[in-house]
Amino acid sequence: MRIEAENYFLEVKWEETQPKKAKPISEIMEAFVKKLEKDAKQKVPIHGKRSTRVFEHEALVLSLKSVTEERIYFWHCEDSLRIIILRFVFKLMDTTSQTIIRQVLDSFKCHGEEMSVWTPPESTFKVPPSFQLTDRKMLIGRTYLLLIEHKLAPFAERRREILFEYNSMANIRFEDEYKDLSKWMEKRYLKDLKKRYRGIKFQSSVEEKIDGHLAVVKKGAGRSGLTTRRSSLYANTTWYCEDLNRIYTVTTSEHIARPWPLRRRIDERAFEDFSKDFISTIRCH
Ligand SMILES: [Zn+2]
Numbered sequence: 258m259r260i261e262a263e264n265y266f267l268e269v270k271w272e273e274t275q276p277k278k279a280k281p282i283s284e285i286m287e288a289f290v291k292k293l294e295k296d297a298k299q300k301v302p303i304h305g306k307r308s309t310r311v312f313e314h315e316a317l318v319l320s321l322k323s324v325t326e327e328r329i330y331f332w333h334c335e336d337s338l339r340i341i342i343l344r345f346v347f348k349l350m351d352t353t354s355q356t357i358i359r360q361v362l363d364s365f366k367c368h369g370e371e372m373s374v375w376t377p378p379e380s381t382f383k384v385p386p387s388f389q390l391t392d393r394k395m396l397i398g399r400t401y402l403l404l405i406e407h408k409l410a411p412f413a414e415r416r417r418e419i420l421f422e423y424n425s426m427a428n429i430r431f432e433d434e435y436k437d438l439s440k441w442m443e444k445r446y447l448k449d450l451k452k453r454y455r456g457i458k459f460q461s462s463v464e465e466k467i468d469g470h471l472a473v474v475k476k477g478a479g480r481s482g483l484t485t486r487r488s489s490l491y492a493n494t495t496w497y498c499e500d501l502n503r504i505y506t507v508t509t510s511e512h513i514a515r516p517w518p519l520r521r522r523i524d525e526r527a528f529e530d531f532s533k534d535f536i537s538t539i540r541c542h
């Protein structure tokens with residue numbers, strides 16, 4: 258679960274535990290730091306560690322300071338049998354930030370009724386029911402969803418995918434690129450996209466309006482595989498939402514695989530309509 262605004266975001270994670278078998282929170286905290294260091298490939302700048310209380314539990318709080326400032330709370334809720342990690346990331350730790358932390362901590366209830374935290378309206382979109390949510394990740398500052406639709410035909414497999422992704426605190430994390438989306442794509446995203454879609458190449462680029470923002474729309478294609486040749490079409494739409502300070506990037510694709518040397522073709526018009534229809538359902542703020 259995640260809450261975001263222009264200059265901060267907050268993330269709540271939990272893990273279920275067995276009665277009397279929960280690891281000490283200090284161990285959970287260490288594992289968390291190790292994971293951060295592994296992801297960042299460098300030492301995490303720890304600014305402080307101390308114990309505190311959240312709701313009715315003993316908790317540990319970790320302070321990190323780099324380009325952003327973080328407070329991360331760890332505790333074990335014996336009542337709901339969960340380890341809870343509550344993470345605040347701010348541009349600056351000022352009095353407003355401290356007030357937000359206070360308010361969230363004071364209203365946080367990890368057991369009793371349902372876990373409840375205030376959430377603002379998130380971005381929405383609509384997909385045809387034939388699509389299934391296949392993968393979903395919430396990383397630091399980055400969230401993505403992958404939806405896939407499979408269709409089988411004799412000697413062919415057709416697949417459509419929607420990769421919906423956003424990056425928060427864009428004006429801080431991508432200070433030099435957030436205003437130039439092609440540059441952002443080139444420097445910050447294309448490598449990741451190529452890991453998922455090998456052989457992807459974009460050929461053309463146009464500008465369009467998405468939910469009031471100017472977006473860059475790129476079209477491309479790809480081909481891979483030796484015995485089972487695969488043809489793919491791609492459309493990527495990337496925009497900056499000032500309202501939530503996020504960079505959204507959405508890639509729709511269609512893939513067809515057939516044993517070589519059968520001819521393989523994707524109906525380009527149908528793919529284009531599908532991509533456009535999907536993009537038109539997005540509300541980003
Ligand atoms: Zn609790």
Ligand SMILES: [Zn+2]
Binds near residue numbers: 470497499501
């Ligand atoms: Zn927006």
